[in-house]
Amino acid sequence: MSTRIPPLADTGLWQAVIAAAAGRCQCRGACGKSHAKNAGRCGREHDGxxxxxxxxxxxxxxxxxxxxxxxxxxxxxxxxxxxxxAAWCPTCHDSALAAARRAARAVAPAAPDALFDL
Incomplete structure (x- = not known):
């Protein structure tokens, strides 16, 4: 992890976030996994x-x-x-995003069909 390759459009913010996370995914279960093998935090490291x-x-x-x-x-x-x-590995990010979308759909009221509104 000595050489962190930043994204092309990095303005320093990405490097600051990754450094604050010590180069490790900060997911603590938002993805739906307990990460029990790593004391409750995802074990994936950047460039690992x-x-x-x-x-x-x-x-x-x-x-x-x-x-x-x-x-x-x-x-x-x-x-x-x-x-x-926070720093996210792609797997945890995608799973947490999908869970957030499901939660948003569950609380969003169903839109009426505008075709038949009078």
Missing amino acids: YQQHHGGGTVRLLAAPANPANLLLPPHRVAALPKQAL
Whole structure:
């Protein structure tokens, strides 16, 4: 983990978030897994090897720490301060995003069919 390769458009924010996370995914179960083998926190590290989900090198991303904020549009996420961001491995991020979408659909009222409104 000595050489962290930042994303192409990194302005330093990504590096700050990854450094604050010590280069490790900060998911503590928002993805639906308990991460029990790693004391409740995902064990994936940036530039580490992931054995599951196709293998390959893990590239952490900086995204909202609050799973509900994963649903924000990109321009609002880009405006979040460093303290509101966390390091996520792609697997945990995708699972937490899917869970946030399911939760949003569950509480959203069903829209009436506008075709038959009078």
